Amino acid sequence: MSAQGDCEFLVKKARELVSEDPWAAKAWLITARTLYPSDFNIQYEMYTIERNAERTASAGRLLYDMFVNFPDQPVVWREISVITAALRSDCQDKHAQFLRGLFETLPGRVQCEMLLKATEQCFNTVEKAEMLLLLLRRFPESVVQHGVSLGETLLEAESIEDLDTPVNCFRKLFVCDVLPLIINTSDMRLPPSLMYKYMHKAAEFYIAYVTRGPSADGQLPGSQEAVGLKSPSAHRGSQRYVIDGLTEKSSLVSDPWERLLDILAVVGALCEWQGDKASRSYPEILQRMKKLCRYLPSLEGETLSRCRSQVVTCAALVLFRSAYLYVSTVQPSLFQAHCSPGTGPWILVEDLSSVYSEVDLEKSAKHAHKKCKLADSREKTVSSDDEEGLGKGRNRHIVLSKADVPGWAETLDSFRTARESWDLLHSHEALESEFSKICSSWKTDTWLWLRIFLTDMIIYQGHYRKALTSLHQMAAFQPLQQGPMVPQGSLEHQRALIQLASCHYALGEYRLACEKLLEVVCTLTPQAHDPSRTPEELTRSTRTKFRKGSDLRLLPCTTKAVLPFCLQLMLACFKLRAFMDNRDDLALGHVIVLLQHDWPLGEALFLKAIDKICQQGSFQYENFFNYVTNIDMLEEFAYLRTTEGGRVQLELLPNQGMLIKHHTVTRGITKGVKEDFRLAMERQVARCGENLLSVLHRFCINERVILVQSLP
16 A cells, blocks of 8 residues: 555544544544654644644644644645634634634744734735734734834725725724834834824824714725625726625724824824823813914924924814814714714804894884883893803804703804814914815815804804805705705705805895795795793793894704794894885885794884884785784784874775775775774784794795895
């Protein structure tokens, strides 16, 4: 029998004995190995028996022998691949733990050599990187030799793939796994330029990760060549693929802002930044950068360059984090982490608290009768305890109710911090230039969430013309967003229209403001029942502090809040025209209709309108009985027809003016007109129980054309 035949016989005999007498099988294989020490099959069979019996020490020795004596055998590398996969996995089953224990029995030198050679056997980028990462973690001294080259390989692979987002498998491995090893290895000596490059790569990844949209599926894009694929042909011709086995759980990154802060602290120490080495919060970092900026004019050379890079890097991170925190509250649906059903956006608009008070409230004595008792009870207002504002810069406040926005103080503080960061980055030409380079590299002009913050910041600064431009630019963002298109009647669409209307109003462009408001109102459906306010709410409303008109308000984008705001803003648009010296009964009539909302807040302004009508001696508004259902207003107009009220000529019925003008006014006809007015009033009183919001909603829709045409 030949030697090969003898080997096969001995191996076969051992296999037959394994189940019934494992020790006999082992003896046969020891004999075979003694006779034929260079035969791989005998040693592999011995390893298989020990591995299946989960005898860690003996299996480890046999694996070591095979690795040393038979390094070219594919079966050996298959075994090593299984073991390294267990090392990279967080699986805690019994077999995985056995494989890790087997590897631990190998000498450290052999472990290092085995991992290096296993890395060479990998042909896709991600698997090779993960294998090398295993080596770097187990043998930190190898970071100096392999760390930077691994990082550059991952960044190069990302560049070759031309992926459309920094949130991909290559960048995640680099930022979350490789970079911490590089910067925390004391023996590494990297130039500042490379440290800044890595810092910016990490910042871009973490910011993009936190601000990713709700359509992101938790799996990171990679390449067909670089990673194993599920359904390789499914996306042929596309640059975006899904990593095989990289589940949503393994793609999650915990505490991204804190991780970024840790990297910033280490990089700052390595680059010899100014300031103490203690860990700081983002607001504290901003305050430190403000102080550091004072010394910029006196610095030069390398010191100036280092200080400038420090300020720009730190302030930019504070800006993006604070802007994100603000936008994640005012429009949470943009972000995966904050997307929750029923959570609508918030809108930064002009505060209309003073819409009822900006005219002379002095009342004429002849109208101080029992129908005006509500006006007599009006007192000077004080600040409401339920309203809070943040007055920062330009003496403007952002007003909101504490009950409306959970965490309102933190939201407004984030907005302030982001504004201050932006101002700091644009306080010096050199800082602005370097910051612009970062923005260009990261393509921040495509970040819709950042555009929302910048638009709100511009509105806060009072640059309404620039805000209009920015709002129109945002409309172009919608097709670029992942997920379904924003429908015309959606809350997000309404948000843009309302903000446009608010800006047009602030610029005195009342017709344009009214057009946008009516476009919004047409998409709304009033509540089935007009919500009645409690006495406490009524008292709070009448105590609301009237401001000078320079404040802003965060308005919830809900029908309950939006429709009243639209009515108030329309009132503000018509008010100045209605009370100017020239007579404009149409505008004055619109004001009276709109003043019904939130009654009796508008009662003083209504009395001002009555004063003007009395001074004119007449008033014509043929839509009066279509939309005025407020009992106090009806009684006031009925009183105007009496002798005590001044016998004011009122033309409130359709075609009433034509009837008077084109016929001889006899006592009979006049009596007929009076009778028609009396009957109309009686019918109108019967309508006082109608849903007021429905009446005003119908007013906006039916009179849309005439409302717009009434404004200059």
